Amino acid sequence: xxxxxxxxxxxxxxxxxxxxxxxxxxxxxxxxxxxxxxxxxxxxxxxxxxxxxxxxxxxxxxxxxxxxxxxxxxxxxxxxxxxxxxxxxxxxxxxxxx
Amino acid sequence: xxxxxxxxxxxxxxxxxxxxxxxxxxxxxxxxxxxxxxxxxxxxxxxxxxxxxxxxxxxxxxxxxxxxxxxxxxxxxxxxxxxxxxxxxxxxxxxxxxxxxxxxxxxxxxxxxxxxxxxxxxxxxxxxxxxxxxxxxxxxxxxxxxxxxxxxxxxxxxxxxxxxxxxxxxxxxxxxxxxxxxxxxxxxxxxxxxxxxxxxxxxxxxxxxxxxxxxxxxxxxxxxxxxxxxxxxxxxxxxxxxxxxxxxxxxxxxxxxxxxxxxxxxxxxxxxxxxxxxxxxxxxxxxxxxxxxxxxxxxxxxxxxxxxxxxxxxxxxxxxxxxxxxxxxxxxxxxxxxxxxxxxxxxxxxxxxxxxxxxxxxxxxxxxxxxxxxxxxxxxxxxxxxxxxxxxxxxxxxxxxxxxxxxxxxxxxxxxxxxxxxxxxxxxxxxxxxxxxxxxxxxxxxxxxxxxxxxxxxxxxxxxxxxxxxxxx
Numbered sequence: 001x002x003x004x005x006x007x008x009x010x011x012x013x014x015x016x017x018x019x020x021x022x023x024x025x026x027x028x029x030x031x032x033x034x035x036x037x038x039x040x041x042x043x044x045x046x047x048x049x050x051x052x053x054x055x056x057x058x059x060x061x062x063x064x065x066x067x068x069x070x071x072x073x074x075x076x077x078x079x080x081x082x083x084x085x086x087x088x089x090x091x092x093x094x095x096x097x098x
Numbered sequence: 099x100x101x102x103x104x105x106x107x108x109x110x111x112x113x114x115x116x117x118x119x120x121x122x123x124x125x126x127x128x129x130x131x132x133x134x135x136x137x138x139x140x141x142x143x144x145x146x147x148x149x150x151x152x153x154x155x156x157x158x159x160x161x162x163x164x165x166x167x168x169x170x171x172x173x174x175x176x177x178x179x180x181x182x183x184x185x186x187x188x189x190x191x192x193x194x195x196x197x198x199x200x201x202x203x204x205x206x207x208x209x210x211x212x213x214x215x216x217x218x219x220x221x222x223x224x225x226x227x228x229x230x231x232x233x234x235x236x237x238x239x240x241x242x243x244x245x246x247x248x249x250x251x252x253x254x255x256x257x258x259x260x261x262x263x264x265x266x267x268x269x270x271x272x273x274x275x276x277x278x279x280x281x282x283x284x285x286x287x288x289x290x291x292x293x294x295x296x297x298x299x300x301x302x303x304x305x306x307x308x309x310x311x312x313x314x315x316x317x318x319x320x321x322x323x324x325x326x327x328x329x330x331x332x333x334x335x336x337x338x339x340x341x342x343x344x345x346x347x348x349x350x351x352x353x354x355x356x357x358x359x360x361x362x363x364x365x366x367x368x369x370x371x372x373x374x375x376x377x378x379x380x381x382x383x384x385x386x387x388x389x390x391x392x393x394x395x396x397x398x399x400x401x402x403x404x405x406x407x408x409x410x411x412x413x414x415x416x417x418x419x420x421x422x423x424x425x426x427x428x429x430x431x432x433x434x435x436x437x438x439x440x441x442x443x444x445x446x447x448x449x450x451x452x453x454x455x456x457x458x459x460x461x462x463x464x465x466x467x468x469x470x471x472x473x474x475x476x477x478x479x480x481x482x483x484x485x486x487x488x489x490x491x492x493x494x495x496x497x498x499x500x501x502x503x504x505x506x507x508x509x510x511x512x513x514x515x516x517x518x519x520x521x522x523x524x525x526x527x528x529x530x531x532x533x534x535x536x537x538x539x540x541x542x543x544x545x546x547x548x549x550x551x552x553x554x555x556x557x558x559x560x561x562x563x564x565x566x567x568x569x570x571x
């Protein structure tokens with residue numbers, strides 16, 4: 001399988017990841033190699049085999065739906081991590097262009 | 099013997115009998131770090147001030163007779179694990195300034211015992227790698243030979259213990275990130291069963307594979323640490339409620355005459371398995387047989403599919419988990435005008451190559467039209483790999499394999515060959531895919547003076563059994 005530069009650009013767009021032209025070329029080659037390697041799974045007959053999504057066999061783990069408030073000190077620490085803020089509010093760029 | 103070279107058990111005895119203080123023990127570790135860190139690069143952050151403060155408190159606890167097993171013992175934490183008020187970068191520049199407002203559950207448990215944090219260890223960024231060369235803070239060098247890698251992803255953790263910069267390390271194992279570097283550096287490291295230890299506060303990589311476990315100088319120390327770390331946690335719904343065994347007692351209960359050891363042929367027939375590694379592990383198996391254990395040749399026919407399953411399922415979960423790392427709520431944000439560019443450029447500059455590659459692989463595998471061909475297929479083969487293990491564990495108590503096909507390789511040697519690097523995890527991935535426990539144990543040295551590691555794999559929740567066997571190797 002050979003991934004083209006356009007495929008790489010499409011995936012990078014989905015992943016919100018800016019790539020340089022050099023990276024696009026490198027990843028086109030490397031992803032093609034990785035998916036070629038992975039295609040060996042097609043040798044395995046999986047007809048009727050269930051998918052394993054988790055290994056613990058736990059089911060429906062629930063908890064009480066109660067609000068646990070964080071203390072003032074923790075709140076301050078979380079806000080201190082904001083890259084950009086106005087007062088205690090997280091500041092983000094406009095979501096819509098217009 | 100220098101204080102920093104002690105095991106946990108030895109240090110406990112010395113601290114409790116007043117032979118030395120935790121402040122002295124901690125200072126010995128800090129001195130060692132400062133002497134060697136420039137060369138080995140095991141630590142990204144060294145917490146001198148905090149460590150001495152915690153050591154002083156530990157000495158006070160001991161003076162009052164309130165000490166627990168880990169009180170006053172210096173340890174390191176992998177930088178992809180959150181530590182309250184201590185910078186946690188995951189070895190990626192996008193988190194260069196990130197200071198968690200909370201402790202991971204396992205760290206909280208260790209801190210409650212009064213253990214002493216000496217710093218945060220280097221790793222492949224977000225755990226993505228098998229050589230520690232995918233850290234944005236430089237590679238970790240192997241303490242046995244600084245031209246070699248320390249292994250990965252928990253290379254700093256392994257080097258910190260092997261070089262006696264601390265007495266134990268807490269790290270994370272998704273595909274082999276504890277066991278493989280433990281083997282390369284000549285120490286003990288366990289990947290517990292998935293669900294045995296809480297993942298809360300472990301920066302998520304592949305949520306259905308991630309585990310957190312200890313690395314130490316002896317199997318006995320690993321038992322002590324597992325006992326402190328294990329157990330159900332309401333903050334991680336995948337932790338299981340099984341009672342935590344008293345591993346420290348269980349470890350001594352091996353009846354070797356009743357032990358059945360499986361030796362899977364697929365692991366020993368692998369092309370590229372180093373002859374010295376093979377001989378060292380076979381010698382250990384022979385020794386077990388001579389001591390009375392029954393050796394059983396077994397087959398795990400789907401072994402070779404573990405790596406391809408891993409490199410579909412893990413990047414898929416990875417790419418999804420890493421979506422949250424976007425430079426908006428915390429971390430380093432690129433200064434761009436538009437929101438889209440802020441995401442795309444923060445991630446471009448903040449992630450190293452392998453992280454980007456996995457995001458790309460995972461995003462592609464999960465994108466429209468490919469889900470069935472890749473992710474679903476991988477999850478089905480995962481079932482077959484688990485069934486292989488279930489079948490052999492009906493007949494044997496543990497499996498023994500090499501941890502890695504070769505001793506530590508040269509820095510730069512595999513960096514540009516993606517598949518070769520992935521195959522470095524060929525013996526550790528299967529247990530990861532199946533969610534079962536494995537421990538890497540030192541099994542001798544190569545003629546070049548590099549450690550050789552042996553892996554003991556057990557059935558789900560079979561930590562006691564693999565610790566028992568590790569203890570007699």
